[in-house]
Amino acid sequence: MDARLIKPAAVVRLASREWQVIGLIVLATTVCVIGLFWPTVESLVAAWSSSRTFAHGFLMLPVTGYLVWCCRQAWLPLTPEPSAWGVVALSAIGAAWLVGHRLNLIWLEQLAVIASLPGLVWTLLGTTIARAISWPLGLLIFMLPVGTSIEPWLQDFTTLFILGGLRLVDVPYLIQEYRITIASGTWEVAPDCGGLRYLLPGLALSYAFATLVYQQPVRRFTFLGISAVILMIANGIRAYGIIMGDYMGVAEGADHRIFSYTIYGLTMPLLFWCALRWEETKNVVFLGSSANSDRGSHVMKQAAVMALVSLSVLAIAPLSVQLWGFTP
Numbered sequence: 204m205d206a207r208l209i210k211p212a213a214v215v216r217l218a219s220r221e222w223q224v225i226g227l228i229v230l231a232t233t234v235c236v237i238g239l240f241w242p243t244v245e246s247l248v249a250a251w252s253s254s255r256t257f258a259h260g261f262l263m264l265p266v267t268g269y270l271v272w273c274c275r276q277a278w279l280p281l282t283p284e285p286s287a288w289g290v291v292a293l294s295a296i297g298a299a300w301l302v303g304h305r306l307n308l309i310w311l312e313q314l315a316v317i318a319s320l321p322g323l324v325w326t327l328l329g330t331t332i333a334r335a336i337s338w339p340l341g342l343l344i345f346m347l348p349v350g351t352s353i354e355p356w357l358q359d360f361t362t363l364f365i366l367g368g369l370r371l372v373d374v375p376y377l378i379q380e381y382r383i384t385i386a387s388g389t390w391e392v393a394p395d396c397g398g399l400r401y402l403l404p405g406l407a408l409s410y411a412f413a414t415l416v417y418q419q420p421v422r423r424f425t426f427l428g429i430s431a432v433i434l435m436i437a438n439g440i441r442a443y444g445i446i447m448g449d450y451m452g453v454a455e456g457a458d459h460r461i462f463s464y465t466i467y468g469l470t471m472p473l474l475f476w477c478a479l480r481w482e483e484t485k486n487v488v489f490l491g492s493s494a495n496s497d498r499g500s501h502v503m504k505q506a507a508v509m510a511l512v513s514l515s516v517l518a519i520a521p522l523s524v525q526l527w528g529f530t531p
Contacts, residue, residue: 225283225506229327232510236319239514239521240300243312250348257348259404264346270339270414277335278328283502285509289326289333293513296322297520304524310349317346319517326513327506338423339414345407350399357397357435364439365392365446374450387450398438401467405434412475426478437470 237244251260271278296315303311321340325333333340362381369376369385377384381392409430413423441463448462 221500221503222279224503225327228503228506228510229323232323232327232513233320235514236316236323236517239518240312240316240319243300243309243316246309247313247316247346247348254348254400256350256400256403259407260346260348263342263407266411267339267342270342270411271336273415274336274339278332281332281335283327283332283506284329285327285502285505286325286329286333288330289322289324290509290512290516292325293319293322293516297517301520301523304520310347313347317343323510323513327509338420342407342410342414345403345410350403351394354394354397354399357399357402357438358392358394360435361397361439361442362392364436365443368439368443368447372447374447383446385446385450387452390446392442396438396442398435398441401438401463402431402434405467405471406431408471409474412478416478422481426481430474433470433474434467437466441466 247260251257296319299318300312300315303309303315320343321333321337324336324340358381362378362383365383366376366378369383374385383390383392406427409427413426417423417426444466445462
C-alpha cells in the first residue's frame, strides 16, 4: 500500500484529555437518547433476536465506533465546532419519529432513532468532523431490520440460477413456481433460500472493509455493488450445490447451514483478497500541531451545552406521546 504524507498548516488540535471529555459527552448523550426512545430500541433488539437475518444488528454500533477510531487521522486534526444545523436535523428526526409513532410505522421510528446518532455527532462536533466520519457512521443503517420486501426477487434469482445450472449439466427437471423436481426428489426455493440472511451481513462486512481500505466514495460504492452481486451468486451456488450434492448421492442429508457457512466462509475472504489488489494510495495526516488549552476548554463547554440542547429537542417527541397521548 502506498501512502502520501500530508502536513496541515496552522492546525491547532485538542489535547487527548479534552478529546476524552468530549467523547464522554457524546457517549453520555447517546445513552440518554437510547433511554428516551427505549421502546423503539427494544423493538430493534427484538427484531435482531428473533431473526438470524437481522442478528448482525447487535454488532453495528460497536463496529461503527471501531471504524470511527480507525479513521481518526481524518478527524483528530480537526477542532470540534458544535453546529446549530445539527439541532435542526435532530428536530426533523424527532418529528419523523413522532409521525412514525402516530401512523404505527415501526420502521420509521427505528430509522429516526438510528439517524439521531449521526445527528448528535453533527450537533456536538460540527459539520467538518461529521463529514469526515460520515462513511463510518453510515454503517449504522445496517441496524435497521428491513429488506424482506426484496425476498421474492432474491427467490426468483436463486431459482433461475439453479435452473441454469441444471440445464448446464443436462439434469431433467420440472418447475412449478418455486418447487423444482428432479430425479432425486423435490426441492422448494423458500424465502429464506433467497439468501437475504447472508446478503445483509455480507454487505455490512463489505461496508466496514471498504471503510478501512478505500477513501474514494467511487471505489467504496463500486466495491459494495460488486459485493452484492458476488454474494447473490454465492447464494445461488450454495442452493445449486445442495441440490446437486443430493442428486449425485455425495451429500445426502447434509446440513444446509454447514454448507452455507462453508460457501460464505470462502467467498468473503476471496472477495476481500481481490479488493486489496485494487487498494488506493492513502493520505497520512501529520498530527504534530500543538494543542490549545483555552480553545479546548471552550469547545468542551460548547459540547456540553449542545448536548443538553440536543436532548431537549429530542425529548419533545416521546414526551408528547406521554403527555398528550399521541398514540396510534
